[in-house]
Amino acid sequence: MTIAYPNTKVERRIRALGFRLTPQRDLILRVVAARGEHATFDEIYADVRKAAPHVSAATVYRNLETFSRYRLIHGNELAGGKVYELASEEIHHHLICHKCWMDVKVTDAEVRKLFKVLDKHTGFLVLGEHYVFMGLCPDCRREFGDRLGRFSMYPKFRRKPIKKGDKV
Secondary structure (H helix, E strand, C coil), X not given: CCCCCCCCHHHHHHHHHCCCCCHHHHHHHHHHHHHCCCEEHHHHHHHHHHHCCCCCHHHHHHHHHHHHHCCCEEEEEECCEEEEEECCCCCEEEEEECCCCCEEEEEHHHXXXXXXXXXXXXXXXXXXXXXXXXXXXXXXXXXXCCCCCCCCCCHHHCCCXXXXXXXX
């Protein structure tokens, strides 16, 4: 599988950490990069198995956790499971609608303002670099008001595919 990393941040971090980049690790990172944002474990594992049938689910899982710990990738919990994306050059965060799953990227500078307010009022220093905020987008908020109602299962984690007319 020949997929270039979309940024050099990952390559720089690997070198700085003295990280041993085995062929399996390299493949898993490249699959995450190719998948883009919000790749599930099942999607990553299926792609890895296509390229290297001998790689086990345990190997993929352990490496995803290791990559998350070293901030080579971000692993975020969404309704129903965990999704992964390659750490990007530009630090960003996500606002995700819990009804329609619209995803709005928010710059780090915008979120840091919130963290400064939290620090000032609580003394709590927020240290992470990639956050997912769940809520209602403007369209769903107009439709449902300010109440959340029933939370939806993230579409990638649903057992049955969403059909037109289904309530999400």
